[in-house]
Every structure is written in structure tokens, then in C-alpha cells.
Amino acid sequence: MDTYDQPRSMGSPIDLCATIDAAVTAAHAGAAILQSYAHHRADLVIDRKARNDLVSQADREAEAAIIQELRARTPQFGIVAEETGGQAQGSATWYIDPLDGTTNFLHDIPHYAVSIALIAHAGASVSAGQPLAEDAPVVGVVYDPCREELFTAVYGLGAWLNGRRISCSRTQTLDDAVLATGFPFRDFSFAGQYMPMLHDAINRARGVRRMGAAALDLAWTACGRYDGYWEMGLAPWDVAAGTLLVRESGGMCSDMHKRDSWPIGGRVVAGNAAIGQALHEMIAPHLDKPD
Missing domain, CATH: 3.30.540.10 (Fructose-1,6-Bisphosphatase, subunit A, domain 1)
Structure with missing residues (x-):
């Protein structure tokens, strides 16, 4: 270099x-x-x-x-x-x-x-x-x-x-996973992308939870209460601390488009390596290409 x-x-x-x-x-x-x-x-x-x-x-x-x-x-x-x-x-x-x-x-x-x-x-x-x-x-x-x-x-x-x-869960498949997410509540422009993702998650995962606090969703993923988490339409301050919690707990937390070094754009996917990859694969068919 x-x-x-x-x-x-x-x-x-x-x-x-x-x-x-x-x-x-x-x-x-x-x-x-x-x-x-x-x-x-x-x-x-x-x-x-x-x-x-x-x-x-x-x-x-x-x-x-x-x-x-x-x-x-x-x-x-x-x-x-x-x-x-x-x-x-x-x-x-x-x-x-x-x-x-x-x-x-x-x-x-x-x-x-x-x-x-x-x-x-x-x-x-x-x-x-x-x-x-x-x-x-x-x-x-x-x-x-x-x-x-x-x-x-x-x-x-x-x-x-x-x-x-703490460490992320060891769950390896979506079939056995409890997932966290957040519904569109303020910006509904991405609802067309999100709703099919939610439909797939409901049909594939053991359970889906929506508790209304992204920082805690990430913290709970970091300590293994949730196996994985995805959400759109967040702000940088919602996910900054939780990103590090998940990463330092042995998991992955990334920008949904895998473009930014951390999910500063507010579109986040998190979990252990297996669940994180499975979530990326689940949402990819419904995700619009970035601008």
C-alpha cells in the first residue's frame, strides 16, 4: 500500500x-x-x-x-x-x-x-x-x-x-430464531420494502418481536435474548452504541446495503454470523438498490 x-x-x-x-x-x-x-x-x-x-x-x-x-x-x-x-x-x-x-x-x-x-x-x-x-x-x-x-x-x-x-446467541437457523424488528412509524416511504420482509420473517422464524426501542433491540441481541434484529428508518444515534455491543459480543452488525462501515444510514441487520447472514439473504429480494 x-x-x-x-x-x-x-x-x-x-x-x-x-x-x-x-x-x-x-x-x-x-x-x-x-x-x-x-x-x-x-x-x-x-x-x-x-x-x-x-x-x-x-x-x-x-x-x-x-x-x-x-x-x-x-x-x-x-x-x-x-x-x-x-x-x-x-x-x-x-x-x-x-x-x-x-x-x-x-x-x-x-x-x-x-x-x-x-x-x-x-x-x-x-x-x-x-x-x-x-x-x-x-x-x-x-x-x-x-x-x-x-x-x-x-x-x-x-x-x-x-x-x-455477554455474547450473542448460538442459534444457527431462522427456524429456531427469535427476531426483533421495528415497524415503519414515522417514515413510511420504505413500507413497500419492509412489509414483505416482515411477512417472510413471521413465516420462517420462531417468533418476531417489536418492542419500540432500537438501542435495546441491539443490546438484547448482543446478550443473546434475541437471535437477530433488522430495522429500517432509524437514525445514527439509535444504532451507534448497539452496533458496538453486538460486534464485541461476537456478532455482526452491518448496514443493510453493506455499504457503510457502520449502520449510520439507519438500516441495520444484526445477529451472530449465521443469523446475520440468513437475515441478509431474507431481506435482499425485497430491498431496493441504494441511490
């Missing part, structure tokens, strides 16, 4: 120990605000961003607390957050969803989470490793405050649930 093809170095290596600690602290700070509103949902100020796309003051205040913590501890990184936006910059960028599962939260359904991930950009180094050839999640935290389950992952080191190492 010629020197100009080498990934460009971006200064000092990213300290993964310091960044995972910052992410866990920030996740707890955000979750504390969510739970402070949990028994006062009727008092929440709720805005409608679009059809079936709601945001409450709980989302906004939790996001502010998370950003404050991350900026104080890692000012060198960019921030992209669901409610306040931002842009990727520097050697790495935080992707933040302060409340994944807002509709569940607002309806008192105890299935929602805080999701925080650090995406290292091509050319960045982590610990003492070589510069990354492409963008990749290197730190991931998904915290479910209702169950007090903290999912964490660090690039190259593994994934854990409340400090216990």
Missing part, C-alpha cells in the same frame, strides 16, 4: 478507559432525569416534531445533562445528539440518544434507554493500535433504567451487562 493510501493519523490515541467511564457517567446522569419524570408524565411538556415523532422536556433535559458531562470530560470530541443536532468533527464524535423509546416512556411502558456511543473517525488511533481505516464505534453504552441494566462495550475488549461479559 502506498503511503498516501495509509489512514491519516489524528494525533494522540483515544483513551478508551477514560471515554467509557465518561459515557457511563453521562448515561447515569441522563437516566436520573428521565426517572425523575417517570411518575409525573402527565405534567410533561410534549412537542410533536413530525407524525409519531414526539419529544418531551425529559428528552431535552436528559440530553443537556449528558452533553454537559461529555463536554466537561472530553472537550476534544464532536457531538451529534438527537434533539440538539451537531456535527462530526475531530478524531471522534459522540452520538447521543437521551431517550430511545420516547413513545414507550410517554405511555408508561417500561422499555426505554439512554444510548451513547463514540465513533472514531478514519485515521484515529485507539489505545496503542494502528490508525483506523474507516469510521467505527469504539465505545458504547446503553442503559435501561427500568431494569437497571447497563450494557457497555469497548472496541477490541468485549461487551458486558452490569459487568458480566
Whole structure:
């Protein structure tokens, strides 16, 4: 490889120990605000961003607390957050969803989470490793405050649930698999592609679940509760942390079109190697070609 093809170095290596600690602290700070509103949902100020796309003051205040913590501890990184936006910059960028599962939260359904991930950009180094050839999640935290389950992952080191190492299921066929998915709820432009996929999954798998929180779908795939997961129409902050959880649990998590280095476009397929491949084969006949 010629020197100009080498990934460009971006200064000092990213300290993964310091960044995972910052992410866990920030996740707890955000979750504390969510739970402070949990028994006062009727008092929440709720805005409608679009059809079936709601945001409450709980989302906004939790996001502010998370950003404050991350900026104080890692000012060198960019921030992209669901409610306040931002842009990727520097050697790495935080992707933040302060409340994944807002509709569940607002309806008192105890299935929602805080999701925080650090995406290292091509050319960045982590610990003492070589510069990354492409963008990749290197730190991931998904915290479910209702169950007090903290999912964490660090690039190259593994994934854990409340400090216990986790791994994807060993299920080898769709016939034996319980799958997770998410229905179109906001953007219905891809319903024509998705509905035949769902039809095939219902007829082939042991069961299909739709719980309404993508970050937890990925976390549950990482720890083997689900055997596989696919969804369309998501945002980068929905899947950034969960992508690393699955990968560090021995599974695969990829862009549905196998085009991007992680599912930044919001079309995701995840599972162990066998189920992930089977899902790709199941959805491929119904998937439009990318633009």
C-alpha cells in the first residue's frame, strides 16, 4: 500500500478507559432525569416534531445533562445528539440518544434507554493500535433504567451487562430464531420494502418481536435474548452504541446495503454470523438498490 493510501493519523490515541467511564457517567446522569419524570408524565411538556415523532422536556433535559458531562470530560470530541443536532468533527464524535423509546416512556411502558456511543473517525488511533481505516464505534453504552441494566462495550475488549461479559446467541437457523424488528412509524416511504420482509420473517422464524426501542433491540441481541434484529428508518444515534455491543459480543452488525462501515444510514441487520447472514439473504429480494 502506498503511503498516501495509509489512514491519516489524528494525533494522540483515544483513551478508551477514560471515554467509557465518561459515557457511563453521562448515561447515569441522563437516566436520573428521565426517572425523575417517570411518575409525573402527565405534567410533561410534549412537542410533536413530525407524525409519531414526539419529544418531551425529559428528552431535552436528559440530553443537556449528558452533553454537559461529555463536554466537561472530553472537550476534544464532536457531538451529534438527537434533539440538539451537531456535527462530526475531530478524531471522534459522540452520538447521543437521551431517550430511545420516547413513545414507550410517554405511555408508561417500561422499555426505554439512554444510548451513547463514540465513533472514531478514519485515521484515529485507539489505545496503542494502528490508525483506523474507516469510521467505527469504539465505545458504547446503553442503559435501561427500568431494569437497571447497563450494557457497555469497548472496541477490541468485549461487551458486558452490569459487568458480566455477554455474547450473542448460538442459534444457527431462522427456524429456531427469535427476531426483533421495528415497524415503519414515522417514515413510511420504505413500507413497500419492509412489509414483505416482515411477512417472510413471521413465516420462517420462531417468533418476531417489536418492542419500540432500537438501542435495546441491539443490546438484547448482543446478550443473546434475541437471535437477530433488522430495522429500517432509524437514525445514527439509535444504532451507534448497539452496533458496538453486538460486534464485541461476537456478532455482526452491518448496514443493510453493506455499504457503510457502520449502520449510520439507519438500516441495520444484526445477529451472530449465521443469523446475520440468513437475515441478509431474507431481506435482499425485497430491498431496493441504494441511490
